[in-house]
Amino acid sequence: MSLHERTRAVLPSWLALYYEEPIELDRGDGRHVWDADGNRYLDFFGGILTTMTAHALPEVTKAVADQAGKIIHSSTLYLNRPMVELAEQIATVSGVGGADDPAKVFLTPSGTEANDAALLLASSLRRSNQILALRNSYHGRSFSTIAITGNRSWSPTSLSPFQTYYVHGGQQYRSPFAGLSDGEYIAACVADLREVLDQVGGDVAAFIAEPIQGVGGFTSGPDGLLGAFAEVLREKGILWISDEVQTGWGRTGEHFWGWQASGAVPDIVTFAKGIGNGLSMGGVIAPTSVMDSLGANHISTFGGSPLTSAGALANLRYLLDHKLQANAAAQGPALFDGLRALGSPAVGDVRGKGLMIGVELVRPGTGDPGDPAPEIATAVLEGCRRRGLLVGKGGLHGNVLRIAPPLTLTSDEAAEGLAALLAAIEEATP
Known part of the structure; x- marks a missing residue:
């Protein structure tokens, strides 16, 4: 049995898993994680905003x-x-x-x-x-x-x-x-x-x-x-x-x-x-x-x-x-600006502050605010994964992308993640 099959056999059915083919995260370093198959991902969700500074931060692992x-x-x-x-x-x-x-x-x-x-x-x-x-x-x-x-x-x-x-x-x-x-x-x-x-x-x-x-x-x-x-x-x-x-x-x-x-x-x-x-x-x-x-x-x-x-x-x-609050203030604007500049009809709203960004996805042509599009959000989630980026999903209707990378994010990593995210949104837009 695969780990996915074993998970479903022994853990509750209501325990949510991301992706059509769920991934097993095996290790992390800085802003990146690797799955059990060796695939590397830029982490823009941090285990639901929990890996706040970095994966395997030496100061934390040594203290523990x-x-x-x-x-x-x-x-x-x-x-x-x-x-x-x-x-x-x-x-x-x-x-x-x-x-x-x-x-x-x-x-x-x-x-x-x-x-x-x-x-x-x-x-x-x-x-x-x-x-x-x-x-x-x-x-x-x-x-x-x-x-x-x-x-x-x-x-x-x-x-x-x-x-x-x-x-x-x-x-x-x-x-x-x-x-x-x-x-x-x-x-x-x-x-x-x-x-x-x-x-x-x-x-x-x-x-x-x-x-x-x-x-x-x-x-x-x-x-x-x-x-x-x-x-x-x-x-x-x-x-x-x-x-x-x-x-x-x-x-x-x-x-x-x-x-x-x-x-x-x-x-x-x-x-x-x-x-x-x-x-x-x-x-x-x-x-x-x-x-x-x-x-x-x-x-x-x-x-x-x-x-x-x-x-x-x-x-x-x-x-x-290391003044990571200041880094959140410095890195966030590039992500906000890039998402807002996309001009996709599927993006109804871009909101948040610092490195806490929400992108509400809507069905194109349904007005303002547009009809929630959870199917587009799911497609973007999958598209980001294929491009080596992990993001979250939420909202009352399940149609909001949640972007919250570790606060040590660099400008190069912000640009890399933004490019993958924009490409996934464009690919998923009808």
């Missing part, structure tokens, strides 16, 4: 090997130097809290568990199970995070521990407010938020939002929208959770965190993916007054393990020392 030679696991019941050092570094760059209410960090094994922990903090502190979320959002695959995910493709059940209310603002291209200026769009979304709150009985615990929606197809509202929301939320004492699982660590180029484009500071920040560079790492950042509010014992068996913390700390230090 050194730590593995000492102790791999202990749990949070024991003092853990790598975990504390990582938490200190994250708190320092978080932008959360202040001198009178400093930031604290709780580490988890994933972004899903980070959002779980944030929801626990907010609902416990506010004594409420009511949550506001954005339409088209995705926050994880657990029972509680599925309950606040505003995307039917990722919501297999209507059962929920929360009462969730969805508001506008997650995307502009297919919004009922499309065509409005940024200022008018923000005003319309704020009015929608106020209307929803007028209809909610009791206190709402929190509003959770991705500054740029990941699984939703790299969509967002205008800069300043979440800040305008924050003014309304604070009138009513509602906590704001910024889900930075995909937008954090400088990927947008212009800021270290996605929320920094809003003009306001969230009450809670969640993170994961890129910080571990492939290691299982996530977490929550909040001021002491919020983080210490739980009234019961709480631990994590695997969160902040010595091994993952050592690797994540080396990764974060590398990112800061």
